Amino acid sequence: MKIDIKEMDEFLVDLLSEIGDKLLIDSSKDKSVDTKSSRIDLVTNFDKSTEKLVVEKIKEKYSEAAIVSEEGYGDVVNNMSGLVFFVDPIDGTMNFVKRRDDFASMIGVYLDGKPFLGAIIDVVKKEIYHGGPDYGVFKNDEKVISPKNQSLPEGLVDISWPMVMADRFNSQAVVKKSSGLRIYGSAGIIFEHLIFGREVLYMSYLAPWDLAAGRVLCESLGLRVATIDDSPINMLKSQVVIVGTQKVISEVLKTVKK
Numbered sequence: 001m002k003i004d005i006k007e008m009d010e011f012l013v014d015l016l017s018e019i020g021d022k023l024l025i026d027s028s029k030d031k032s033v034d035t036k037s038s039r040i041d042l043v044t045n046f047d048k049s050t051e052k053l054v055v056e057k058i059k060e061k062y063s064e065a066a067i068v069s070e071e072g073y074g075d076v077v078n079n080m081s082g083l084v085f086f087v088d089p090i091d092g093t094m095n096f097v098k099r100r101d102d103f104a105s106m107i108g109v110y111l112d113g114k115p116f117l118g119a120i121i122d123v124v125k126k127e128i129y130h131g132g133p134d135y136g137v138f139k140n141d142e143k144v145i146s147p148k149n150q151s152l153p154e155g156l157v158d159i160s161w162p163m164v165m166a167d168r169f170n171s172q173a174v175v176k177k178s179s180g181l182r183i184y185g186s187a188g189i190i191f192e193h194l195i196f197g198r199e200v201l202y203m204s205y206l207a208p209w210d211l212a213a214g215r216v217l218c219e220s221l222g223l224r225v226a227t228i229d230d231s232p233i234n235m236l237k238s239q240v241v242i243v244g245t246q247k248v249i250s251e252v253l254k255t256v257k258k
């Protein structure tokens with residue numbers, strides 16, 4: 001399949017820019033909030049309306065693509081052949097509901113199973129992080145350079161709170177070796193911190209739409225994305241993932257095995 005990568009990158013940036021404007025307006029409105037798997041797993045009317053819009057726009061432009069998305073407007077996807085888009089309409093829904101600043105919207109694109117392009121918008125900052133391995137990574141129009149390969153003692157780590165509270169995967173030992181723990185509650189915002197070196201590790205159970213765009217951007221900048229047992233990443237299932245610098249991921253894989 002021959003795809004014009006620049007045209008697709010511009011499509012993703014334009015789409016997320018439109019979605020960002022919409023979400024900024026939505027964020028100040030009253031929301032209808034429902035729960036999903038638990039009391040703290042939320043979905044709003046705006047998660048749904050945003051996903052519906054994004055899926056429609058992708059289908060209009062890339063009719064051959066399959067779409068994996070969180071709120072049910074996408075397709076049932078069983079394999080990664082061809083073009084697969086991953087859509088997380090609002091990432092950090094709890095933060096969005098609490099009227100905090102740290103929420104995002106994300107689209108990841110894979111071609112025959114390989115990372116192709118990713119785009120994340122930090123809605124409140126109006127910054128879009130976008131690009132891919134054959135394209136480079138940009139913050140809006142500005143090229144992003146690879147973050148330093150920092151070690152665990154040099155950097156801040158971000159681990160989902162249920163994981164770190166229960167000390168799953170020896171995660172508290174990881175925190176103790178680091179410069180400290182931050183928990184932002186939005187995978188997209190955490191990927192933003194990782195690509196600029198403001199954090200050196202993200203460790204969480206992630207669904208495909210949580211991981212897809214950030215994986216593309218992080219790997220394009222020389223960061224490493226691995227599963228907790230170092231098995232191959234399966235983009236069609238939820239799994240415990242570690243994302244960080246090369247040094248930190250090697251260190252964490254040793255720590256969790258102990």
Ligand code: 2AM
Nearest residue numbers: 090091092093094185186187205206207
């Ligand atoms: P969401 O806001 O799109 O649901 C912190 O909660 C981060 O983990 C957010 O990026 C959130 O995405 C994601 N998340 C929340 N619940 C999750 C779950 N049950 N499985 C995987 N990811 C989840």
Ligand code: CA
Nearest residue numbers: 041042070093
């Ligand atoms: Ca959700």
Ligand code: CA
Nearest residue numbers: 088091092210
């Ligand atoms: Ca998410």
Ligand code: CA
Nearest residue numbers: 088089090091
């Ligand atoms: Ca979401």
